[in-house]
Amino acid sequence: MPSMFILSSTNSITYSSSTIYIYTCMKLTQITTNSYSYKLQQVQQPNAGYERLWFSADSAICDTSVSIPTIEFHVLVKQGMADSAAITFPDKLLFSADYKYMTSTGAEDCDTTSDTMDMCTDKTALSFNNYTNCKQEIAYSADFLSNVISN
Known part of the structure; x- marks a missing residue:
C-alpha cells in the first residue's frame, strides 16, 4: 500500500x-x-x-x-x-552477450569474445565477466556487478 x-x-x-x-x-x-x-x-x-x-x-x-x-x-x-534489496530480472531481460568498450577517442577496448555481460547465471544481477582482458569499469560498478532493485 x-x-x-x-x-x-x-x-x-x-x-x-x-x-x-x-x-x-x-x-x-x-x-x-x-x-x-x-x-x-x-x-x-x-x-x-x-x-x-x-x-x-x-x-x-x-x-x-x-x-x-x-x-x-x-x-x-x-x-x-x-x-538484500535485489529482485529477479524479468524473463524478457535475461540474456548473456559479448560487449565492446569504446574509449572517448573512438578506439575499441575490451573487444575479445571472452568479455561478456551476463544476466542468466545470477538472475538478480548483471555481471561483467573476464576482467583479465578488460580492466575498464563498466556500468558504474567497481565490483563489476549491478543488481536489479525494481521492475
Whole structure:
C-alpha cells in the first residue's frame, strides 16, 4: 500500500507579503524490506524549472489525482542493504552477450569474445565477466556487478 512522505523547506520566501514554503510529496511503495520506489506526486511547475514542487503559504498539498508517468520513478535502498534489496530480472531481460568498450577517442577496448555481460547465471544481477582482458569499469560498478532493485 503506497504511503505519502512530505518534505518541507526550512527556509521560506516572501512573495506579495505572504510567507511561502516549498514542499515535495513522495508517494512511497515498498519493494522489499530494504527498498522503496517513489514518485514525486505533484504537477511539474513551469516557474520552477518543471520540478515537481508545491509552493504554499498554508500547508503542504499533495495532488494525488496527478498521473505521474510510469517511467518517472526513483528508488531508495537502505544503506548497506543493496544485496538484500535485489529482485529477479524479468524473463524478457535475461540474456548473456559479448560487449565492446569504446574509449572517448573512438578506439575499441575490451573487444575479445571472452568479455561478456551476463544476466542468466545470477538472475538478480548483471555481471561483467573476464576482467583479465578488460580492466575498464563498466556500468558504474567497481565490483563489476549491478543488481536489479525494481521492475
